[in-house]
Amino acid sequence: MKYFNSIFILTCLFFISAQAENDSRILIQNATVITATEQGTLLKTDVLIEQGIITKVGQNIETTNAFIIDASNKIITPGLIAPHSTLGLIELDSESETRDDSTDHYSAGFSIVDAFNPSSVLIPYNRSGGITSAIVAPSSGAGIYSGMASVFKTDGLLKIEPVAKDVAMIIEFGGSKDSRAANMLMLKDSFDLARRFTTSKSSILRGGYFDFGDYTVRDLVAIQRLLKGEIPLIIRANRASDLLKMINFAKEHRINIIFLGAKEAWRIADTLATESIPVIIDPMDNIPSSFDSIGARLDNSAILHRAGVKILITSQNTHNSYLSRQGAGNAVAHGLSKDEAIKALTINIAETFGLQDEIGSIEVGKHADIVVWDNDPLEVSSFAEEVLIDGNSISLMTRSKRLRDRYLNKLGLN
Amino acid sequence: MRNPIQHFCYSICLLNLLFISMNLQAISESEMLNQAYQSTYSPDPSPKTIIKNGTVLTGTGLLIERASVLIENNKIIAVGVGIDDDEAQVIDAEGKWITPGIIDIHSHMGVYPAPGLRSLSDGNEATSPVTPHVWAEHSVWTHDPQYTLALKGGITTFHVLPGSANLIGGRGVTLKNIRSVTVQGMKFPGAPYTLKMACGENPKRVYGNRDSEPSTKMGNVAGYRKAWIEAQSYLNRLEEYESKSEEAKELGYAPSRDLELETLVGVLKGEILIQNHCYRGEEMAIMLDIAKEFDYKVTTFHHAIEAYKVADLLAEQGVCAAMWADWWGFKHEAFDMVWENVAMVDQALNGKGCAIVHSDSAVGTQHLNQEAAKALSAGNRSGLDINKARAIQWITLNPAKALGIADQVGSLEAGKMGDVVIWSGDPFSIYSKAEKVFIDGHLKYDNGSIDAFTRTDFDLGIITPEGDRL
Numbered sequence: 001m002k003y004f005n006s007i008f009i010l011t012c013l014f015f016i017s018a019q020a021e022n023d024s025r026i027l028i029q030n031a032t033v034i035t036a037t038e039q040g041t042l043l044k045t046d047v048l049i050e051q052g053i054i055t056k057v058g059q060n061i062e063t064t065n066a067f068i069i070d071a072s073n074k075i076i077t078p079g080l081i082a083p084h085s086t087l088g089l090i091e092l093d094s095e096s097e098t099r100d101d102s103t104d105h106y107s108a109g110f111s112i113v114d115a116f117n118p119s120s121v122l123i124p125y126n127r128s129g130g131i132t133s134a135i136v137a138p139s140s141g142a143g144i145y146s147g148m149a150s151v152f153k154t155d156g157l158l159k160i161e162p163v164a165k166d167v168a169m170i171i172e173f174g175g176s177k178d179s180r181a182a183n184m185l186m187l188k189d190s191f192d193l194a195r196r197f198t199t200s201k202s203s204i205l206r207g208g209y210f211d212f213g214d215y216t217v218r219d220l221v222a223i224q225r226l227l228k229g230e231i232p233l234i235i236r237a238n239r240a241s242d243l244l245k246m247i248n249f250a251k252e253h254r255i256n257i258i259f260l261g262a263k264e265a266w267r268i269a270d271t272l273a274t275e276s277i278p279v280i281i282d283p284m285d286n287i288p289s290s291f292d293s294i295g296a297r298l299d300n301s302a303i304l305h306r307a308g309v310k311i312l313i314t315s316q317n318t319h320n321s322y323l324s325r326q327g328a329g330n331a332v333a334h335g336l337s338k339d340e341a342i343k344a345l346t347i348n349i350a351e352t353f354g355l356q357d358e359i360g361s362i363e364v365g366k367h368a369d370i371v372v373w374d375n376d377p378l379e380v381s382s383f384a385e386e387v388l389i390d391g392n393s394i395s396l397m398t399r400s401k402r403l404r405d406r407y408l409n410k411l412g413l414n
Numbered sequence: 415m416r417n418p419i420q421h422f423c424y425s426i427c428l429l430n431l432l433f434i435s436m437n438l439q440a441i442s443e444s445e446m447l448n449q450a451y452q453s454t455y456s457p458d459p460s461p462k463t464i465i466k467n468g469t470v471l472t473g474t475g476l477l478i479e480r481a482s483v484l485i486e487n488n489k490i491i492a493v494g495v496g497i498d499d500d501e502a503q504v505i506d507a508e509g510k511w512i513t514p515g516i517i518d519i520h521s522h523m524g525v526y527p528a529p530g531l532r533s534l535s536d537g538n539e540a541t542s543p544v545t546p547h548v549w550a551e552h553s554v555w556t557h558d559p560q561y562t563l564a565l566k567g568g569i570t571t572f573h574v575l576p577g578s579a580n581l582i583g584g585r586g587v588t589l590k591n592i593r594s595v596t597v598q599g600m601k602f603p604g605a606p607y608t609l610k611m612a613c614g615e616n617p618k619r620v621y622g623n624r625d626s627e628p629s630t631k632m633g634n635v636a637g638y639r640k641a642w643i644e645a646q647s648y649l650n651r652l653e654e655y656e657s658k659s660e661e662a663k664e665l666g667y668a669p670s671r672d673l674e675l676e677t678l679v680g681v682l683k684g685e686i687l688i689q690n691h692c693y694r695g696e697e698m699a700i701m702l703d704i705a706k707e708f709d710y711k712v713t714t715f716h717h718a719i720e721a722y723k724v725a726d727l728l729a730e731q732g733v734c735a736a737m738w739a740d741w742w743g744f745k746h747e748a749f750d751m752v753w754e755n756v757a758m759v760d761q762a763l764n765g766k767g768c769a770i771v772h773s774d775s776a777v778g779t780q781h782l783n784q785e786a787a788k789a790l791s792a793g794n795r796s797g798l799d800i801n802k803a804r805a806i807q808w809i810t811l812n813p814a815k816a817l818g819i820a821d822q823v824g825s826l827e828a829g830k831m832g833d834v835v836i837w838s839g840d841p842f843s844i845y846s847k848a849e850k851v852f853i854d855g856h857l858k859y860d861n862g863s864i865d866a867f868t869r870t871d872f873d874l875g876i877i878t879p880e881g882d883r884l
Contacts, residue, residue, distance in 0.1 A: 094615070094745035122743065287776050288528045288559055288876075288883065295877050297884060319743035326784065329844035379844050380784050381791035400742075404752040404796060407722050413761055413798060 025050050026391060027063055028370065031071035034377070036078050036347040036361040040339055047076070049368040052391035057364060069372065069386060077342055077377050078361050079132025079369030079389065081349040082321040083280050083312040084234070084260055087126060087134040088116040088152060090318055102141040108190065109218030110147030111166050112138045118158055121399055122319055127154040128396040129322025130377070130384045132369040133163065133359055135349070137170050137234070143214070144183050145190075146170040148222060149234070151355060153369075155389040167353045168258065169226055173237040173246060174292045184245065190215060191253055194223035232256040232352070234280070238293040240264040247275055258352060260314075261285075263293035266300045269307035278310040278352045282324075283331035285316065301344070302335030311336075312352060313344040329378035341378060367391075443680065446671075451551070453601035455590060460832060460855025462486040464499050468507030468836065473514040473810040473825030477803040483512055485832040488854040493826045507836055511846070513806055514826050515570025515833030515853065518779045519689075519736050519813035520716050520772035524574050524589070524597075525550055527558035528776060538577035539584060543621050543628060544641050546609060547673035548584035550576045554597045557871040559883060560776040565591050565859050565867075567780035568835040568848035571602060573817055575716075578612035578691040579620045581628065581637040585677055586610050586689055588817050590853060593868045606818040608713070609681055611638070613692035613701060614747050635700060642708040645678030652679065687713040687818055693747035695723030702731060714816040716772060719748050722755045725762035734768035734816040735759045738778070739788035756786075756808060757793020757800055770816060771808040782809045787842040802842055832856075 026049040033042040035057070048056035048063055089112060091098035100115030116136060126134070137149035148169050150162040173183060193213060197204075197220040204210050212220070225231050235246050238261045250257040259265060260280040265272060272279060281304075286296045301311050313331065315323040328341040336344075350360025358367050371377070372386035387394045408414040444452060463485045470481040472493060482497040483490060525537035536553035539545045554574060564572065570591050576583035586608035589600040613634065622629030628637050651669040658666065680686035688705070692698050692715045705712050714734040715721060719742065721728060721735035728735055737759065742751030752758070760769035771786045773779035790805040807824075814824025823831050832855030839846040851859040859867050873883035 092743060092746055092749065094619075284777050284781070286563060286780075290529045290531075294529070294883065317741075320740055323740070326781075326788075326844065330781070330784075333845050333847055380788045381842060383791070383795060400750075400752050403750055404722075404754050404758075407725075407752070407758065408754070408796060411722075411725055411758060411762055413758060 025063055025066035026069060026368070026388070026393075027061060027066035028069045028071050028076060028372070031074055031076045031372070033057065033362055034075060034077045034339075034342050035363060036343050037363050039363075047362060047368075047370065049370075049388070049391045052368055054362060054364055054366050054368050057362060071372050074385065075373045075375065075377055076362065077130075077371050077373065078346040078366075079359065079371055079387065080130045080322065080324065080345045081355075081360065082126070082131050082134035082324065083314045083349040083352070084137050084149070085134045085314070085321045086139060086318045087122055087131075087136055087154070087321055088118065088120045089136060089138075091121060101139040103138070103147065104142045106147065106216060107141065107143050107145035107214070107219050108147070108169060109216065109220070109222035110138055110141065110145070111150065112136060112147060113150050113162055113165055114160075116150070116152055116160070116162065118152070118156055118160070123154050123156050124395070124398040125319065125400060126321050127156070127387055127389070127394055128384060128398050129320070130325065130371040130373075130387065131322050132371070132387065132389050133355075134321065135167070135353055136162075137168070140172045140236075144171045144173060144186060145219070146172060146236075148231075151353065153389055155392065155394060163358075164353070164355065166222070166225075166231065168232050168234050169222060170234045170236065170260070173235055173242055174239060175290055180242065184249070187249070189213075190219070191223060191227070194220045194227060198224060226255045227253060229254070229256060232258050234258045234260050236260040238263040238290075238296075240267040240295065242292065243268055244271065247271065247277065250277075251275075258312075261293075263296040263300065265309070266297065266303040267295055269304050269309055272304065273308035276310075278312055278348065279304055280312040280314050281327075282314050282316050283327040283334070283336075298330065299334040301331040305336055305340050310348050310352065311340075311344045312349045313341070325377060326380050329380065332378055338378060443676075443685065451549075452598065453603040453605075454596065454598040455592060455594070455601060455603055457488050457854040457856060460485065460488050462499065462502040463505060463852075463855065464497070464502040465505045465507050465512055465834065465836060468510050468512040469840075470512045470826060471514075471803055471806040471841070472827070473807055474827060475803050475807065477801070481512075483826055483834055485834065485852065485855045488832050488856075490826055490828055490830050490832055490834070492828055505836070505850070509839070510849065511837040511839060511841055512826070513568070513835050513837065513841055514810040514824055515835055515851070516568040516782050516809050517813040517817070517824060518564070518569050518572040518773050518782055518809075519714065519770055519816055520774045521564075521572040521574050521779060522577065522774070523560045523564065523572060523776060523779070524554035524556065524558050525576065527555045528560050537575075538579040540577075540579035540620055543581045543617055543637055544674070545576075545580050545584050546582045546641070546675075546677035548576065549587065550574045550585060550610075551587035551597050551601065554587070554589070554600070556595055556597055556600065559870050559872045560779075561591055561593070562867070562870055562873065562884070563776065564779045565851055566848060566861075567782065568837070568841075568851055569779055569782065570833040570835070570851065570853050571814075571817075571819070571823055572779065573608065573689070573813070575608070575610045575689060578610070578616040581612060581617050581634055582641055582678075583610035583612060585686070588819060591858070592853060593870065602819060604819075604822070607677075607680065607686045608689045608817070609677060609686050611688060611690045611701075613690065613697040614694060615745050616691070631697070635704065638701075638704055639707070641678060642682075642704065642710075645675050645682055646708060648672060648675040649679045649682050681710050682708065684711065687816070689714050689716055689816075691716045693717055693719045695720040698724050699727060702727065702733070713818075714770065717748075717774065718759075719751050719755070722752055722758040723750075725759045725767055728759065728768070729762040729766040732768070734770055734812060736770040736772040736813070736816070737789075738774070739771060739785040739792070753788070753792035754796045754798070756789035757796065757798045760793070760800060760804070760808070761798050768812050768815065769808050770812045772813070783837075783841040783846070784844060785809075787844070790842060802840075806841070
């Protein structure tokens with residue numbers, strides 16, 4: 001127990017001191033650096049961080065007054081990004097009052113920003129697993145629209161502003177109580193309404209009548225952002241023919257789309273590559289769980305990558321969003337390259353949501369969101385020894401570890 | 415209530431308990447059922463095969479390098495270094511790892527199959543909280559495509575349970591991962607029946623939402639106890655009748671059959687093994703007291719998220735805990751997950767604990783080796799000294815013990831069934847895959863040859879008429 005207590009105290013002290021260090025420099029020395037850039041993996045490399053930003057990546061970097069992290073025999077990666085999660089919106093799935101992830105009242109324009117809880121118990125679990133940012137998205141609500149996703153970091157600081165607000169809209173398309181053809185019509189109608197709303201604005205301002213149907217002003221404004229190309233539409237769909245229909249729809253309305261789930265995406269890999277449509281995949285979900293996903297398979301991501309499709313790897317379990325790492329490892333076991341698997345956890349996600357100037361890779365100018373791993377980050381037996389967010393060393397303590405220490409002591413196992 | 419011999423039986427290990435007490439019965443259940451519902455699985459004699467030069471995790475706690483496994487006539491003949499056989503077909507496992515077939519003690523394959531259609535949703539008889547009369551095997555759809563996915567992950571035996579809506583959910587069944595039109599053809603020969611019980615939130619939510627009992631945890635406990643009181647009185651009636659002279663028997667009436675109580679009496683007699691869905695430490699302790707009150711044994715607590723809180727108690731009473739590596743938070747009873755749960759249960763009372771890694775998931779079951787790897791590395795990081803040779807038992811020998819089939823599977827030992835997996839590398843690595851899976855000495859999956867793989871009926875012509883799924 002003493003051992004664990006002292007680790008805990010040291011971690012806390014380090015956390016506090018490193019917070020104070022933010023104004024000065026951190027030098028990560030002698031690491032194997034998986035950059036998630038064209039540079040690939042660099043051996044025995046140093047990374048210099050100044051005021052939260054990566055300022056140098058190279059060998060034998062000389063500096064003064066830097067806090068040194070010795071990463072000899074360690075592997076560092078960019079902080080992992082959860083490409084689709086409900087982190088900060090849910091504590092217990094079964095208890096509705098602990099859930100803020102969906103609404104029956106709003107649709108397209110539903111922003112989850114005001115629901116996000118930076119002190120959620122789930123956040124420390126996930127950052128100790130290497131997740132430093134999350135695309136936090138609403139779950140499906142009343143209609144096909146779920147709402148808008150925003151980006152948060154997992155530093156746990158008690159602040160309410162996201163890193164980026166309303167970066168994508170989410171819809172669900174597939175087998176449901178109503179015909180999928182009817183859902184497609186609803187989608188088209190809402191787009192037409194948003195267009196009419198744009199053209200009718202001056203008449204509305206003069207007091208003219210406008211039939212909003214099932215939508216609110218904020219829903220139509222959000223759809224307008226899609227139509228202007230400001231944000232992409234994430235479409236949760238699995239059946240190959242549904243994906244094709246949605247590609248046609250996107251071309252017709254000139255919007256950018258991202259597929260989520262996409263269990264049968266491998267069947268249309270070339271089309272997805274030609275149309276440059278990124279795909280968010282849980283590589284382990286190979287269950288033909290409905291007649292929309294009969295073609296589910298473990299090498300979906302490998303086939304897509306070979307065809308030239310950008311893949312983003314997710315875990316469907318928000319409490320364990322960090323298990324995207326296990327998914328990535330399984331994708332490698334089934335044909336994806338290791339480099340691409342890391343990119344699918346980092347830079348591919350940043351690029352898809354317009355965050356590539358800030359996060360997603362280890363290169364000069366980026367925010368220092370970095371994970372130091374004891375070993376191969378794709379192995380489930382490896383773990384994060386150090387997590388930096390914006391150059392701050394983050395506590396890796398979790399409620400789970402506190403419970404563990406209490407009972408290791410009680411059982412006399414420490 | 416119970417004779418001294420039976421009492422003695424309770425103090426010795428589970429298996430002996432099972433087989434001895436079976437012999438003591440006046441009429442065995444299979445006789446009473448007219449031999450119906452029994453396993454019809456009987457494998458053809460398998461060719462003599464030697465798997466050579468592999469790293470062998472025996473399941474008995476050993477790791478042997480450059481070792482061989484010899485299989486003949488469905489059985490393992492020998493395991494170790496320096497074994498050779500000129501007549502056997504040779505499989506070179508240089509650089510590969512060999513383990514016993516993986517056993518998943520918590521599966522709903524077949525009763526909650528894929529695709530998840532309402533018409534295939536047969537796992538919960540959620541019409542009454544006490545349904546010991548239903549048997550999971552009568553719900554099993556034998557063409558569930560999830561079986562073959564599990565086979566590719568090295569699963570050779572799995573235990574199918576009813577769901578957790580009910581306090582007493584019905585009998586579970588242990589199946590071999592064999593393609594068969596009949597469930598009898600999948601049933602593990604001689605495996606004891608099990609009984610699914612469920613603690614906690616699920617039963618009280620299902621029935622509480624209908625404004626019926628149970629709606630609280632105390633209502634749950636009252637429900638179990640009422641059922642056991644009835645079972646005990648039924649057992650008394652049966653024993654009283656059995657103790658009569660043949661003459662008196664002819665003059666009187668035998669107690670009439672009671673489908674619900676027959677299963678519960680099977681538990682009281684030690685023939686049917688309790689598999690108890692139970693998350694919280696305090697609830698496990700209560701369940702153990704109920705077992706004490708009615709003099710039966712709990713074999714395994716499943717989903718035991720808080721097993722680490724009562725690990726000493728479980729080790730002391732010889733009760734296994736079947737756990738996930740890291741699932742948590744989907745409800746409050748799953749809130750106190752620790753990544754070290756499996757390792758802590760394993761190490762309780764100087765390593766007397768019985769830890770099992772289970773899946774409860776058709777995805778997880780395909781990667782049970784990875785779940786064990788996560789649990790092992792979490793334990794090692796916390797300073798618990800557990801090696802791979804021991805950790806493999808979490809998904810092999812320990813579930814076999816908890817299912818009462820450890821005399822036949824769960825380890826690579828002479829005389830056991832030829833259920834063997836050859837892995838491309840260390841099964842605790844994410845990059846390793848099951849390359850060859852043998853069941854009773856027959857190659858059932860070979861990732862190098864598509865022929866050695868029988869798809870389920872569902873898989874045929876389902877994506878395109880000409881092609882097969884996977």
